[in-house]
Amino acid sequence: MSEKKVLYSGMQATNTLTLGNYLGALKNWVKLHEEYECIFGVMDLHSLTVRQEPATFRKNARSLYALYTAAGLDPKENCVYFQSHVSAHAQLSWILSCFTYMGELSRMTQYKDKAAKHEDNVNAGLFTYPVLMAADILLYQSDVVPVGVDQKQHLEIARDIAGRFNNIYGDVFTIPEAYFGTTGAKVMSLADPTKKMSKSDENANATVLLLDDRDTIIRKFKRAVTDSDTRVYYSEDKPGVSNLMEIYSAVTGSSFDEIENEFEGKGYGDFKLAVGEAVADELAPLQKRYDELMKDKTYIDECIKENDDKARYMANKTLFKVHHKVGLVDLIR
Numbered sequence: 001m002s003e004k005k006v007l008y009s010g011m012q013a014t015n016t017l018t019l020g021n022y023l024g025a026l027k028n029w030v031k032l033h034e035e036y037e038c039i040f041g042v043m044d045l046h047s048l049t050v051r052q053e054p055a056t057f058r059k060n061a062r063s064l065y066a067l068y069t070a071a072g073l074d075p076k077e078n079c080v081y082f083q084s085h086v087s088a089h090a091q092l093s094w095i096l097s098c099f100t101y102m103g104e105l106s107r108m109t110q111y112k113d114k115a116a117k118h119e120d121n122v123n124a125g126l127f128t129y130p131v132l133m134a135a136d137i138l139l140y141q142s143d144v145v146p147v148g149v150d151q152k153q154h155l156e157i158a159r160d161i162a163g164r165f166n167n168i169y170g171d172v173f174t175i176p177e178a179y180f181g182t183t184g185a186k187v188m189s190l191a192d193p194t195k196k197m198s199k200s201d202e203n204a205n206a207t208v209l210l211l212d213d214r215d216t217i218i219r220k221f222k223r224a225v226t227d228s229d230t231r232v233y234y235s236e237d238k239p240g241v242s243n244l245m246e247i248y249s250a251v252t253g254s255s256f257d258e259i260e261n262e263f264e265g266k267g268y269g270d271f272k273l274a275v276g277e278a279v280a281d282e283l284a285p286l287q288k289r290y291d292e293l294m295k296d297k298t299y300i301d302e303c304i305k306e307n308d309d310k311a312r313y314m315a316n317k318t319l320f321k322v323h324h325k326v327g328l329v330d331l332i333r
């Protein structure tokens, strides 16, 4: 095993990714393996907390794997695998659920939000979602976890569970920390820039999907909601144009000052078009690579198999240790 610290993250296997997922997370994950031992999951078990149509779900999960790869998350440099292919996740999750209190799970804001949104399907999985997430992280003895603000509370509970377990049984789990390295851009909805860009948004114009074609991307940016002004500058009370600047900056690498200078004397129309074109240019090679990968089933299959095996090996090491610590009879090997 290398001396590098372990970094763990993943995304749910639902729908196609948005520009927000890409600029906020995925794009920044690509280089992390230079510094960390990186493990990224396709979190398909978590997706089951919401009803999935099986054929679409299976397709989306594979598609997410290909998107990770197409975005530059090289499965030869990173362990990129399917959560459901490593049974230790579900197994550790059960054990950890016996060390998690109903009270702490009831305080999770995401649970409260989701329960309100899916009133007809408030299943136990939705409630124990953070325990499975804790298992994901703790199985790999992860040191750092890059997560967005909406997942901070879940990381916090993973730390609490790990600490509680370690207090009883000794040092079993590494206590994970939030990763504060290069943080990604925070991309807001194009229709309502006070809201985060979300794949579940009902307004199709609010969200740019990673697989949108060039014309669609440019059209969506042209329609992006901005405020009643014309000058391009960054300001808290100009959320629309500021969001576009954030996106343009993430894609081109220009600072806000440079962007202001570049568009000095030009209006919002020119700027929106430029952002749309820059985003389309950025995504074009990714989309091309994605198409190639989706056609080359053998390459992806080989990567999945190799990395599933790697993940299983690491995860089982922790799981067997936990079994032993809590007093389960050791496997006879």
Ligand code: TRP
Pocket: 008, 009, 010, 011, 012, 043, 046, 132, 133, 136, 137, 145, 146, 147, 151
């Ligand atoms: N819950 C995370 C999300 O929706 C996905 C996730 C599952 C995750 N397990 C994880 C993220 C472990 C980081 C680490 O974004």
